[in-house]
Amino acid sequence: MADVENPVGHILEYAFNPSSIAVVGASDHPFSFGYHFLRHLIDYGYRGNIYPVNPQRESVQNMKAYRSLADVPGDVDLVICCVPTDRVLSLLDQCPSRNVKIVHLFTARLGETGRTQAVDMEKRIQTRAAELGIRIIGPNCMGIYSPEAGIGFGYGFSREAGKIGAVFQSGGEATLLIQNGMLQGLRFSKVVSYGNAMDIGESDLLDYFAEDENTEIIAAYFEGVRDGERFIGSLRRAAARKPVIAIKGGIGQAGIKAVSSHTAAIAGSANLWDVAFKQVGVVRAGDIGEMVNLAMLFNWLPPVTGKRVGMMGGGGGKGVISADLAEGAGFTLPPLSLSIRSQLKEIVPDLWDWLGNPVDFSIWGDDGIKAGEVPRLFSESPEFDFLIVQISDENPMADDWWINIIKMEVENAINISKQGLKPVIAVLSSAKPGFRDFENGRWRTISEYRDKLMDADVPTFDSIGEAVSAMSKFVAFWNKR
Amino acid sequence: MADVENPVGHILEYAFNPSSIAVVGASDHPFSFGYHFLRHLIDYGYRGNIYPVNPQRESVQNMKAYRSLADVPGDVDLVICCVPTDRVLSLLDQCPSRNVKIVHLFTARLGETGRTQAVDMEKRIQTRAAELGIRIIGPNCMGIYSPEAGIGFGYGFSREAGKIGAVFQSGGEATLLIQNGMLQGLRFSKVVSYGNAMDIGESDLLDYFAEDENTEIIAAYFEGVRDGERFIGSLRRAAARKPVIAIKGGIGQAGIKAVSSHTAAIAGSANLWDVAFKQVGVVRAGDIGEMVNLAMLFNWLPPVTGKRVGMMGGGGGKGVISADLAEGAGFTLPPLSLSIRSQLKEIVPDLWDWLGNPVDFSIWGDDGIKAGEVPRLFSESPEFDFLIVQISDENPMADDWWINIIKMEVENAINISKQGLKPVIAVLSSAKPGFRDFENGRWRTISEYRDKLMDADVPTFDSIGEAVSAMSKFVAFWNKR
Numbered sequence: 021m022a023d024v025e026n027p028v029g030h031i032l033e034y035a036f037n038p039s040s041i042a043v044v045g046a047s048d049h050p051f052s053f054g055y056h057f058l059r060h061l062i063d064y065g066y067r068g069n070i071y072p073v074n075p076q077r078e079s080v081q082n083m084k085a086y087r088s089l090a091d092v093p094g095d096v097d098l099v100i101c102c103v104p105t106d107r108v109l110s111l112l113d114q115c116p117s118r119n120v121k122i123v124h125l126f127t128a129r130l131g132e133t134g135r136t137q138a139v140d141m142e143k144r145i146q147t148r149a150a151e152l153g154i155r156i157i158g159p160n161c162m163g164i165y166s167p168e169a170g171i172g173f174g175y176g177f178s179r180e181a182g183k184i185g186a187v188f189q190s191g192g193e194a195t196l197l198i199q200n201g202m203l204q205g206l207r208f209s210k211v212v213s214y215g216n217a218m219d220i221g222e223s224d225l226l227d228y229f230a231e232d233e234n235t236e237i238i239a240a241y242f243e244g245v246r247d248g249e250r251f252i253g254s255l256r257r258a259a260a261r262k263p264v265i266a267i268k269g270g271i272g273q274a275g276i277k278a279v280s281s282h283t284a285a286i287a288g289s290a291n292l293w294d295v296a297f298k299q300v301g302v303v304r305a306g307d308i309g310e311m312v313n314l315a316m317l318f319n320w321l322p323p324v325t326g327k328r329v330g331m332m333g334g335g336g337g338k339g340v341i342s343a344d345l346a347e348g349a350g351f352t353l354p355p356l357s358l359s360i361r362s363q364l365k366e367i368v369p370d371l372w373d374w375l376g377n378p379v380d381f382s383i384w385g386d387d388g389i390k391a392g393e394v395p396r397l398f399s400e401s402p403e404f405d406f407l408i409v410q411i412s413d414e415n416p417m418a419d420d421w422w423i424n425i426i427k428m429e430v431e432n433a434i435n436i437s438k439q440g441l442k443p444v445i446a447v448l449s450s451a452k453p454g455f456r457d458f459e460n461g462r463w464r465t466i467s468e469y470r471d472k473l474m475d476a477d478v479p480t481f482d483s484i485g486e487a488v489s490a491m492s493k494f495v496a497f498w499n500k501r
Numbered sequence: 502m503a504d505v506e507n508p509v510g511h512i513l514e515y516a517f518n519p520s521s522i523a524v525v526g527a528s529d530h531p532f533s534f535g536y537h538f539l540r541h542l543i544d545y546g547y548r549g550n551i552y553p554v555n556p557q558r559e560s561v562q563n564m565k566a567y568r569s570l571a572d573v574p575g576d577v578d579l580v581i582c583c584v585p586t587d588r589v590l591s592l593l594d595q596c597p598s599r600n601v602k603i604v605h606l607f608t609a610r611l612g613e614t615g616r617t618q619a620v621d622m623e624k625r626i627q628t629r630a631a632e633l634g635i636r637i638i639g640p641n642c643m644g645i646y647s648p649e650a651g652i653g654f655g656y657g658f659s660r661e662a663g664k665i666g667a668v669f670q671s672g673g674e675a676t677l678l679i680q681n682g683m684l685q686g687l688r689f690s691k692v693v694s695y696g697n698a699m700d701i702g703e704s705d706l707l708d709y710f711a712e713d714e715n716t717e718i719i720a721a722y723f724e725g726v727r728d729g730e731r732f733i734g735s736l737r738r739a740a741a742r743k744p745v746i747a748i749k750g751g752i753g754q755a756g757i758k759a760v761s762s763h764t765a766a767i768a769g770s771a772n773l774w775d776v777a778f779k780q781v782g783v784v785r786a787g788d789i790g791e792m793v794n795l796a797m798l799f800n801w802l803p804p805v806t807g808k809r810v811g812m813m814g815g816g817g818g819k820g821v822i823s824a825d826l827a828e829g830a831g832f833t834l835p836p837l838s839l840s841i842r843s844q845l846k847e848i849v850p851d852l853w854d855w856l857g858n859p860v861d862f863s864i865w866g867d868d869g870i871k872a873g874e875v876p877r878l879f880s881e882s883p884e885f886d887f888l889i890v891q892i893s894d895e896n897p898m899a900d901d902w903w904i905n906i907i908k909m910e911v912e913n914a915i916n917i918s919k920q921g922l923k924p925v926i927a928v929l930s931s932a933k934p935g936f937r938d939f940e941n942g943r944w945r946t947i948s949e950y951r952d953k954l955m956d957a958d959v960p961t962f963d964s965i966g967e968a969v970s971a972m973s974k975f976v977a978f979w980n981k982r
Contacts, residue, residue: 051902059899128864132817133855162897174897176943190818192863192895199895200932203944243821269821272828274858277836281857282817307822308930309964336613336763337671340724340750341788347753355758374614376762377755382673383609414673414680416643416655418540421532449789451681452933454952462657463684471935483790 031155032220032228034121036166036210038097039068042089042118044111045102046072046080053126054102055081057163057173064179066170069094088114095119100163102126105138108145108159115154122220123149125158131216131284132160142284146218160283161215162191165198167208168234174198182207184315185235187225189214189243189283190269196308197239204312205474206319209234216284221246223254230258237318239311240266244285248292256300263318263497265303265311268293303497313490316479321443323498324491326405327351330398330442331378332391333410333429338449339378342410342484349488353377354403367393381412381425391425395432399441406443408487409433411469413450419461430469434476446473446480447487512636513701513709515602517647517691519578520549523570523599525592526583527553527561534607535583536562538644538654545660547651550575569595576600581644583607586619589626589640596635603701604630606639612697612765613641623765627699641764642696643672646679648689649715655679663688665796666716668706670695670724670764671750677789678720685793686955687800690715697765702727704735711739718799720792721747725766729773737781744799744978746784746792749774784978794971797960802924804979805972807886808832811879811923812859813872814891814910819930820859823891823965830969834858835884848874862893862906872906876913880922887924889968890914892950894931900942911950915957927954927961928968 041061047054054074058081061070071092072080079085086092089099089111096118101111108127115123130142142159149156157163162173167181174195184206188194191213198211209232212225222245229235238258245251258264270279270287279287297304303318305311329351331342343353356364356377364372367390371383379398384391398407411429415422436444448470453463473480481487522542528535535555539562542551552573553561560566567573570580570592577599582592586608596604611623623640630637638644643654648662655676665687669675672694679692690713693706703726710719719739726732739745751760751768760768778785784799786792810832812823824834837845837858845853848871852864860879865872879888892910896903917925929951934944954961962968 050899053897056897056899135855175899176941188818190816190821191897192816193818193822195895195897196819196930200930203932203935203938241818243818267822269818269825271825274824274828274834275821277857278817278821278824278859278861281855282821282861306826307964307966309932309966312932335671335673336759337669337674337722337724337750338677340671340756340759340763341674341748343755343759344750344752345787347755353755374616374762376758378759380759380763414676416534416537416672416676418531418537418656449677449681451684451790451793452935454684454933454948454955456952457684458939458948460657467935467939471937474935483788485788485790 030228030231031121032224034097035124035157035164035212037169040071040094040096041066041068041098041100041171042071042073042092042096043100043102044073044089046074046085048077048080052102057100057102057126060172061170064167064170064172064177071096090114090117092118097121099123100126105130105141109148112145112148112152112154116152120154122155122157124163125156126161126163127158128160130159132281134281142216142218149219156219157212158215159218162194162213165208165211173213178202178207180207181209181234182319183209183234183236184239184319185209185229185232185237186211186239187214187222187229188212188241189217189222189285190241191215193241193308197311200308201312201315204316204480206312206315217246223247223250226254226258230261236262237315238262238264239315240264241269242266243269243279243283244287252296252300255296255302259300259302263303265305265314265318266297267305267307267311268297301497301500303493310490313481313486314493317445317490317494320477320479321445321494323501324406324443324495325498327495328354328403328405329408330401330404331408331410332394332398333379333381334412335382335414336380338410338414339380342408343378345485346408346488349492351488351492357401357403360397360401363397392428392432395436399436404442406445406491407436408445408447408484410447410449410484413448413466419465423465426465426469430472433473433478437476437478444478445487445491446478447484448480449483452482511709511712512602513705515578516605516638516645516693518650521552521575521577522547522549522579522581522652523552523554523573523577524581524583525554525570527555527566529558529561533583538581538583538607541653542651545648545651545653545658552577571595571598573599578602580604581607586611586622590629593626593629593633593635597633601635603636603638605644606637607642607644608639609641611640613762615762623697623699630700637700638693639696640699643675643694646689646692654694659683659688661688662690662715663800664690664715664717665720665800666690666710666713666718667692667720668695668703668710669693669722670698670703670766671722672696674722674789678792681789682793682796685797685961687793687796698727704728704731707735707739711742717743718796719743719745720796721745722750723747724750724760724764725768733777733781736777736783740781740783744784746786746795746799747778748786748788748792749778782978782981784974791971794962794967795974798926798971798975801958801960802926802975804982805887805924805976806979808976809835809884809886810889811882811885812889812891813875813879814860814862815893816863816895817861819891819895820861823889824859826966827889827969830973832969832973838882838884841878841882844878873909873913876917880917885923887926887972888917889926889928889965891928891930891965894929894947900946904946907946907950911953914954914959918957918959925959926968926972927959928965929961930964933963
């Protein structure tokens with residue numbers, strides 16, 4: 021008996037929270053996906069019934085194996101199918117006897133090969149599944165990552181759930197989103213890679229995530245759509261309820277061709293996608309790196325509609341470049357107010373008239389530690405809509421001294437964020453260390469403090485350029501609301 | 502006696518290869534720059550005479566200290582001045598007696614403060630130095646990094662020299678360039694941070710680097726210029742001889758204001774800078790991250806003038822996004838030639854007609870290791886001007902298997918590069934690991950292979966977007982030649 025409750029409000033609950041899963045093609049061979057998918061259920065602590073199916077084995081990965089799906093002693097909500105294309109039809113025929121609701125076809129080399137026989141087989145599978153009332157995710161996809169249910173499709177995924185749901189046509193890009201997002205501190209409610217979208221597709225998934233209570237932000241990667249009119253409707257409803265951050269893959273000539281051999285999708289006119297995304301208020305990303313940057317903002321910041329930024333930290337050159345890039349992205353840097361200046365006069369009589377926005381932390385000299393007052397002053401000042409704290413990673417001091425400055429800057433950013441004084445983001449523009457640099461004290465320290473910022477839910481960017489570009493889309497989104 | 506030979510062809514040789522250095526304001530206090538600058542000479546193995554000057558100490562950092570510059574027992578080529586502004590004039594007066602050629606004024610809080618008294622003092626220092634025939638670097642700057650001579654201005658700089666020379670008005674940005682460049686495998690011939698440019702300025706430095714035999718690439722960060730006409734001439738001559746990659750700091754309203762309080766420079770019209778950079782063929786960067794990306798290309802790749810790219814590696818989604826971004830940056834992805842297809846037919850009879858450009862490595866399945874033939878086929882194909890090898894970091898296999906694929910991809914890229922078969926760059930789009938992720942085997946492996954690529958002089962980028970943006974400027978540069 022399963023100990024997972026399945027509140028069957030939506031058919032996709034059988035995919036994200038199934039009571040029982042059969043892995044068909046389950047294997048002991050660690051190169052095989054029949055190995056991986058079973059391994060993941062064990063590793064991620066799936067609590068429902070697991071049925072490995074393999075006609076040639078008594079047991080797989082120390083679990084009892086069944087010769088066929090029909091031999092499984094109980095109902096099966098979800099089948100993960102890892103067998104080749106020629107065995108899919110007979111598998112489908114066994115599904116009704118086990119009351120199967122959804123089959124995830126990891127099985128590939130169908131329509132995406134462009135070959136007549138494979139395209140025909142895909143159509144036959146589609147027809148048979150429809151006749152039998154079995155819903156299909158895929159084929160040619162990685163399927164489900166549902167951390168709360170204990171289902172995953174890659175190694176090292178977090179068991180902790182978050183509030184980002186992802187609708188991804190590509191399993192590889194979904195993997196990059198999960199892994200790179202995790203490195204930046206993000207967590208996911210549910211992720212689905214849906215490949216060729218033979219049955220359950222982009223619109224069904226958007227409809228589901230629009231309603232899903234555990235999903236507050238939707239990330240999506242689309243290559244094509246099957247029903248444009250339905251898609252626009254689903255996208256509009258989803259985007260009206262939750263921020264939708266999306267990548268459209270397949271814009272140029274080579275990209276469109278690549279889409280066809282990847283998921284057999286028809287990429288469609290780049291211009292139509294532009295118009296659709298703009299009309300419904302989708303936040304568009306160009307690649308996974310940008311998507312992660314945007315997701316950090318929607319995940320952690322309150323809505324921001326103003327464009328006046330208070331900036332501090334780092335040396336003069338960093339301030340100059342940062343001001344240029346922020347203004348280039350549409351922000352303004354108001355001069356310091358009389359109120360701030362008069363308070364600075366008390367704190368640093370030598371500097372109060374010389375300082376500006378951005379605040380150059382390198383000129384404080386022996387008063388360096390007093391620079392810690394600046395974030396507080398800025399966070400109390402109504403002329404700023406949000407703050408950018410740059411960590412002084414170019415600081416030329418020896419490590420003992422330099423670490424005090426970094427620590428102060430990071431703690432100040434965290435305090436402002438925790439107390440909700442003002443929306444705040446951080447920038448740590450040092451390149452991240454490589455393997456051989458990791459024993460270097462400076463890089464270890466920078467990495468530790470980067471982690472501290474993210475643990476405290478402060479969106480932290482690798483460069484000021486990425487920070488202001490993401491903030492610009494974030495502010496535009498909230499202004500449109 | 503100094504054991505450093507000084508081929509006094511150019512006055513700046515006294516800065517980059519001095520026979521003797523006095524650190525005025527030398528200190529034992531590790532928060533003081535009089536401590537740092539002396540420490541660096543020792544740490545970096547400066548082989549000339551070092552004279553710490555401190556009126557109150559018999560010794561500093563275990564070296565004999567002198568009460569004044571005049572007390573130093575020998576000639577001094579370079580003075581590093583770390584004392585406050587009110588002691589600079591009397592220091593200058595002592596310079597002729599020690600035959601001083603150049604004074605690096607780390608000393609700050611002069612013109613950049615905007616205060617009348619400080620501006621006056623800067624003028625008095627300038628006049629006195631000119632009268633005495635002493636050349637000045639600075640004030641308000643970090644000065645010299647000359648790895649071969651053993652001079653540096655920050656901790657952890659490499660003692661190994663490279664072919665990039667840097668002319669930087671900002672010491673903080675110069676530090677970021679050196680540190681981030683080092684993490685990407687770059688090394689420097691000489692770097693100078695010149696601050697307020699009271700005497701030796703952007704044009705003198707460009708003239709020097711244009712002639713310097715050890716410098717093959719010039720990186721520059723300018724905030725303002727003193728003599729526009731001379732500057733254009735110097736920039737033109739330098740850019741005619743060597744690639745010049747430059748950032749202009751101070752474009753927008755806040756940036757221009759920040760320039761004035763940073764180096765007392767007049768930022769000038771953004772439009773004039775645009776025109777000047779374009780006319781003389783400067784490769785423009787927006788920030789240090791982009792500058793490092795461009796420097797990797799000029800440092801390691803032969804000239805590339807064609808725009809036809811062969812791309813491979815990673816899964817289908819990565820290929821789609823990458824093709825879109827490459828085409829968006831002005832490149833084309835020619836379809837596979839008949840010759841490549843016929844060779845693929847031998848190697849992978851199941852896939853030869855399905856594969857395209859970019860080559861999706863995720864569909865090779867059990868033939869995965871044969872994908873190793875693709876880079877060779879591409880490198881021998883005249884329809885590609887250069888190759889982009891994407892590392893399959895989104896690979897969903899368990900570590901043992903996945904590492905074999907990564908290893909193969911990295912070794913193939915290195916082979917093509919070493920044998921000079923075709924210009925090749927690599928992309929590793931995984932976010933770099935943070936501190937707590939570093940014990941994770943997957944991230945360690947990715948970092949190790951990133952380092953292997955850079956050790957083999959393969960320009961390696963964090964994202965396909967950064968890669969094609971940098972390549973686009975690189976190809977445009979060589980086409981203009």
